[in-house]
Amino acid sequence: MLTRTNKLQQSFAVASVLLLALTACSKSNLGSSSVEVTSIDGELYLTYGVPIPEGQELVALPQPYDPETMGPPAPDLTKALNLAELPGYRDIPNPMDTEQMERLSKQDNPALSTLAIGPTSTSDDHTNRGFYLLKTTDHPFARVQAHHDVQNNTVVPNPISSANEVLFYAPTLMPAGGSCIESTTIHRRRTVDGPTQHLHGFYDWCSSTGGFKNTKDLTNSTFQSHYIRVYNGEQFLFTYVHQNAKDGCWGAGFYDFTLGKYDQQFYLCGQMRLGRNDGWTMYETYNVMRNNSGPKCPSNPNIKAADIKVGTAYEPSSIPFDRYGNTYQALDNNNSCIYSGKYSFVKPAPGGFASNSWQMNTH
Numbered sequence: 603m604l605t606r607t608n609k610l611q612q613s614f615a616v617a618s619v620l621l622l623a624l625t626a627c628s629k630s631n632l633g634s635s636s637v638e639v640t641s642i643d644g645e646l647y648l649t650y651g652v653p654i655p656e657g658q659e660l661v662a663l664p665q666p667y668d669p670e671t672m673g674p675p676a677p678d679l680t681k682a683l684n685l686a687e688l689p690g691y692r693d694i695p696n697p698m699d700t701e702q703m704e705r706l707s708k709q710d711n712p713a714l715s716t717l718a719i720g721p722t723s724t725s726d727d728h729t730n731r732g733f734y735l736l737k738t739t740d741h742p743f744a745r746v747q748a749h750h751d752v753q754n755n756t757v758v759p760n761p762i763s764s765a766n767e768v769l770f771y772a773p774t775l776m777p778a779g780g781s782c783i784e785s786t787t788i789h790r791r792r793t794v795d796g797p798t799q800h801l802h803g804f805y806d807w808c809s810s811t812g813g814f815k816n817t818k819d820l821t822n823s824t825f826q827s828h829y830i831r832v833y834n835g836e837q838f839l840f841t842y843v844h845q846n847a848k849d850g851c852w853g854a855g856f857y858d859f860t861l862g863k864y865d866q867q868f869y870l871c872g873q874m875r876l877g878r879n880d881g882w883t884m885y886e887t888y889n890v891m892r893n894n895s896g897p898k899c900p901s902n903p904n905i906k907a908a909d910i911k912v913g914t915a916y917e918p919s920s921i922p923f924d925r926y927g928n929t930y931q932a933l934d935n936n937n938s939c940i941y942s943g944k945y946s947f948v949k950p951a952p953g954g955f956a957s958n959s960w961q962m963n964t965h
Contacts, residue, residue: 637654637658637660637661637662638652639661639662640665642665646661646662647662647663647664647665648660648662648663648664648665648862649862650664650665650672650862650863651861651862651863652862653859653860653861653862654831654859654862655859656826656827656831656859658831659831659832659833660831660832660833663749663833663840663909664840664857664864665918666747666911666913666918666919666920667747667842667844667864667918667919668917668918668920669844669846670916671918672863672864674866675853675855675863675864675865675866676858676861676863676864676865676866677865677866678855678865678866678867679828679858679860679861679865680818680824680825680828680829683818683819683822683824683825684816684817684818685801685817685818685819686803686813686814686815686816686817692792693813693814694769694788694790694801694803694813694814694817695767695769695888696805696813696814698728698876699805699807699812699813699875699876727887727888727889727890727891727892727893727938728886728887728888728935729886729887729890729891729935729937729938729939730884730885730886730887730933730934730935730937731884731885731933731934731935731937731940731947731962732773732882732883732884732885732886732907732933732947732960733882733883733884733923733924733930733931733932733933733960734880734881734882734930734931734932734933735776735777735778735880735881735882735883735912735923735929735930736778736880736881736928736929736930736931737778737779737879737880737929738928738929740928741914741926741928741929742779742914742915743777743778743779743912743913743914743921743929744777744778744779744781744844744845744913744914744915745777745842745843745844745845745912745913745914745915745917745918745919746775746776746777746778746842746843746844746881746883746910746911746912746913746919746923747840747841747842747843747844747909747910747911747919748773748775748840748841748842748883748907748908748909748910748911749833749838749839749840749841749907749908749909750773750775750787750802750838750839750840750841750907751772751773751787751836751837751838751903751904751905751906751907752787752800752820752830752836752837752838752839753789753800753837753902753903753905754800754820754821754837755902755903756770756789756798756800756902756903756905757798757900757902758770758789758790758791758798758900759791759890759894759895759896759897759898759900760791760794760795760894760895760896761791761792761793761794761889761893761894761895762794762893762894762895763794766889766893766894767790767791767792767793767888767889768790768791768887768888768889768890768893768894769788769789769790769886769887769888769889770788770789770790770885770886770887770890770905771786771787771788771884771885771886771887771888772787772789772885772886772887772905772962773786773787773883773884773885773905773906773907774786774787774882774883774884774885774886775841775843775881775882775883775907775910776807776843776881776882777843777844777845777881777912778879778880778881778912778929779845779879779881779915780873780874780877780878780879781807781843781845781852781874781881782806782807782808782809782851782852782870782871782872782874783804783805783806783807783843783852783853783854783868783870784804784805784807784843785802785804785805785841785842785843785854786802786803786804786805786814787801787802787820787839788800788801788802788803788817789801794895799819800819800820800821801817801818801819801820802817802818802820802839802841803815803816803817803818804816804817804854804867804868806868806870807874807875807876808852808870808871808872808873808874808875809870809872812875815868815870816867816868820839827859827860828856828858828859828860829856829857829858829859831859834953834954834955835953836906838908839856839857840856840857841854841855841856841857842854842855842856842864842919844913844915844919845915846915847915847916849871850871850915851869851870851871852869852870852871853866853868853869854866854867854868854869855867855868882933883907883910883923883960884933885905885947885960885962887937887939890938890939891938891939891942898939898944899938899939899942899944899945899964900964901964901965902964902965903964903965904961904962904963904964904965905961905962905964906951906955906959906960906961906962907951907959907960908951908955908956908958908959909955909956909958909959910922910923910958910959910960911923911958912929922956922957922958923958924949924957924958925958939964944964945962945963945964946962946963947960947961947962947963948960948961948963949961
């Protein structure tokens, strides 16, 4: 854990070293190359502010983000990729947010006075599995960060109609403390025989309009060059959601490897519409068992979230989310794919990941 003292003395207390990355992503043909890392409290991290070229496999993780010592987040260099700002964009439904669902229903049919879209239809199929993140008196956590599996080869089954799109929010991440923002990796099939879309979005839980305000295509080459790198043999993106200690507002973004710094994709102030004070890290689905033409609970690449860490509004997210027994609890909303024996949920994720990780096995 980074204490306030050793953070303030970080420039004196850490040693930068060069490690050989003996393996690199095959498309880069980099061979053996050096990566600058920094030792903090006996753990090696990428040196902040040093870019990592596309194709270079990571030998260490980004440091926990601490605006107090690292400075404010970098600007979003991929702002032009935001699908939510394009003309004709149709928001991704979040049936937990009834206000957003009502708005989307009226967009489809202004005469509608009841919810009649997607997974809120008569056969609701909303399941999830993961962990609630809790804010307590002794541990007032209000920040979280993690790295998410990308898995752009996930195939989402066909919906039975365009009113029942099938969604995998996997993984999805939100800190405790009444957060205004949720950071979500999305695999989506909106229309019958339409393509599976692979996206990442930041959901607005506080403003009057709600919805995903910053949504980008995971398959876009520019997005990948900035935010996706191979770690432990898999493609990951690195995301955070933090409360600002000064104004109480919320910021979220990615680690931008072209800068070697965290950026800010979305910033929002306000009150959480659901009135919730908990957060979560989970695998969430809609219409995977019903409202699709099959296959039910499809076989897909396993999806994991790893290095899930939390912190208060006054410190970096450097504490494994499962360190304290009273700051997290199991989240299990009748995941029918698990109970049918087709999927299984494990913690920690296999393959040498630490205990603050999980994996949904889907094949």
